[in-house]
Amino acid sequence: MEVRTRFAPSPTGYMHIGNLRSGLYAYLFARHNHGKFLLRIEDTDQERFVEGATDLIYRTLKDVGMNWDEGPDIGGEYGPYVQSERKSMYLPFAEQLIKSGHAYRCFCTKEELEERRAAAAARGETFKYDKHCLHLSEDEIQARLDAGVPYVIRQNVPTEGTTSFTDMVFGTITVNNSDLDDSILIKADGMPTYNFANVVDDHLMKISHVMRGMEYLSSTPKYNLLYEAFGWEIPHYIHMTPIMRDAQHKLSKRDGDASYADFVDKGYLKEALVNYVALLGWNPGDDREIFSLSELCEAFDVSGMSKSPAIFDPEKLTWMNAQYIMALSKEEFTRHAMPWYEKAGIAHMDTDILCRILQQRVRVFNEIPDMVDFLTKLDEGYDAALFTNKKSKTDSLVSKNVLGMVIPVLEALPNWNEELLHDTLIGMAAEKGMKNGTLLWPVRIAMAGKAVTPGGAIEIGILLGKDETMRRLKIGLEKLQ
Numbered sequence: 448m449e450v451r452t453r454f455a456p457s458p459t460g461y462m463h464i465g466n467l468r469s470g471l472y473a474y475l476f477a478r479h480n481h482g483k484f485l486l487r488i489e490d491t492d493q494e495r496f497v498e499g500a501t502d503l504i505y506r507t508l509k510d511v512g513m514n515w516d517e518g519p520d521i522g523g524e525y526g527p528y529v530q531s532e533r534k535s536m537y538l539p540f541a542e543q544l545i546k547s548g549h550a551y552r553c554f555c556t557k558e559e560l561e562e563r564r565a566a567a568a569a570r571g572e573t574f575k576y577d578k579h580c581l582h583l584s585e586d587e588i589q590a591r592l593d594a595g596v597p598y599v600i601r602q603n604v605p606t607e608g609t610t611s612f613t614d615m616v617f618g619t620i621t622v623n624n625s626d627l628d629d630s631i632l633i634k635a636d637g638m639p640t641y642n643f644a645n646v647v648d649d650h651l652m653k654i655s656h657v658m659r660g661m662e663y664l665s666s667t668p669k670y671n672l673l674y675e676a677f678g679w680e681i682p683h684y685i686h687m688t689p690i691m692r693d694a695q696h697k698l699s700k701r702d703g704d705a706s707y708a709d710f711v712d713k714g715y716l717k718e719a720l721v722n723y724v725a726l727l728g729w730n731p732g733d734d735r736e737i738f739s740l741s742e743l744c745e746a747f748d749v750s751g752m753s754k755s756p757a758i759f760d761p762e763k764l765t766w767m768n769a770q771y772i773m774a775l776s777k778e779e780f781t782r783h784a785m786p787w788y789e790k791a792g793i794a795h796m797d798t799d800i801l802c803r804i805l806q807q808r809v810r811v812f813n814e815i816p817d818m819v820d821f822l823t824k825l826d827e828g829y830d831a832a833l834f835t836n837k838k839s840k841t842d843s844l845v846s847k848n849v850l851g852m853v854i855p856v857l858e859a860l861p862n863w864n865e866e867l868l869h870d871t872l873i874g875m876a877a878e879k880g881m882k883n884g885t886l887l888w889p890v891r892i893a894m895a896g897k898a899v900t901p902g903g904a905i906e907i908g909i910l911l912g913k914d915e916t917m918r919r920l921k922i923g924l925e926k927l928q
């Protein structure tokens with residue numbers, strides 16, 4: 448059997464991390480088994496149409512390297528791959544079910560249903576469609592059709608017995624048919640619902656393994672009743688647990704922290720995101736944590752999928768992002784960092800030095816502006832107590848002497864480069880029999896106006912340039928008078 452999986456997102460204009468993971472697992476499973484990965488756009492809910500939403504799906508998948516073998520833009524043997532373009536394909540199947548007694552037309556109006564729902568609520572019951580229209584006679588149906596009364600087509604689920612199926616993660620699931628309701632298969636506008644389209648499309652597209660969120664687990668028996676009614680082979684099912692923010696809450700759009708694009712915008716690397724998302728609900732069975740996409744394809748196996756919900760841990764993602772940042776080449780680091788340098792107003796500074804002082808510290812690129820704020824603006828009100836540092840053996844007097852000594856020497860330098868600045872400062876320390884730190888501490892404090900900085904005095908001096916460095920050193924000296 449050829450393994451064929453699909454990612455079937457609805458174009459909502461938003462790629463939730465959980466959605467991305469569903470797509471990723473379907474992709475990894477297909478690749479691991481040398482099968483095919485399909486992209487299908489589920490846009491039958493036209494009321495929820497969002498401009499540009501399909502493009503966002505393409506862009507995200509391409510961005511992370513999840514290439515599809517069949518899909519709307521590249522076609523394939525079983526197209527079209529956009530459900531709204533398949534609209535005319537569903538009705539004949541629904542009519543076939545009407546003929547075989549597995550479905551029926553329902554003419555109940557919204558108001559009638561509301562009334563019955565309210566009545567059920569008043570009795571303390573949850574409303575389930577009561578099969579009212581199943582009992583209409585042929586003549587009654589025909590009269591309504593002739594009069595052009597709008598209708599939906601509903602599945603006729605058995606009221607007795609049980610339906611079972613096996614999920615590859617959760618094992619055998621059995622439900623009482625009496626708990627299932629007669630879902631709408633075709634809406635009044637002729638569009639199929641998810642409940643129907645997923646079955647017809649998965650069958651026609653020869654999907655061997657249906658991989659999707661666990662919210663569909665309880666409806667799967669209903670889908671299987673449809674497969675059986677058609678005499679179609681039931682696919683294998685792999686349902687995925689939700690991604691949670693904490694033990695009680697799903698990671699949701701409302702938390703503002705659930706979209707792939709938002710993470711990318713903050714400066715997370717897509718490789719890190721994919722790696723982290725892959726481990727939300729799957730583990731490789733050993734303690735490896737860092738995986739490229741191709742390594743994931745190699746390692747991914749359903750036996751590593753979890754039955755319990757995954758907790759999204761932003762700290763862990765950030766840690767992982769830092770690992771990926773540290774592994775970048777200087778050029779790649781600079782390419783990713785440049786938009787943040789621009790934001791911070793330091794894009795004109797020496798990128799080799801910036802990379803050297805930032806790459807091992809930055810965990811997410813959006814940390815850069817705060818980390819380097821002192822490069823563009825000295826907070827002149829900094830506390831002179833910063834000059835006192837036990838480890839460097841400095842206090843205000845030592846610092847004053849150091850700055851008083853350093854300023855004229857640097858002022859007189861004919862050039863301004865790292866080597867010269869280094870040799871000059873270190874040379875002075877040696878000459879005066881001072882620890883390097885004793886000389887460099889006050890210089891760096893005066894340059895930065897803060898105790899913790901990425902980079903040392905020499906690097907910061909080069910980034911600031913001679914004029915700004917001299918200006919700051921003099922401000923420092925003045926503070927110590």
Ligand code: GLU
Pocket residue numbers: 454455456457489645658659660
């Ligand atoms: N369109 C559905 C969704 O976005 C897909 C579910 C499935 O994969 O079958 O939730």
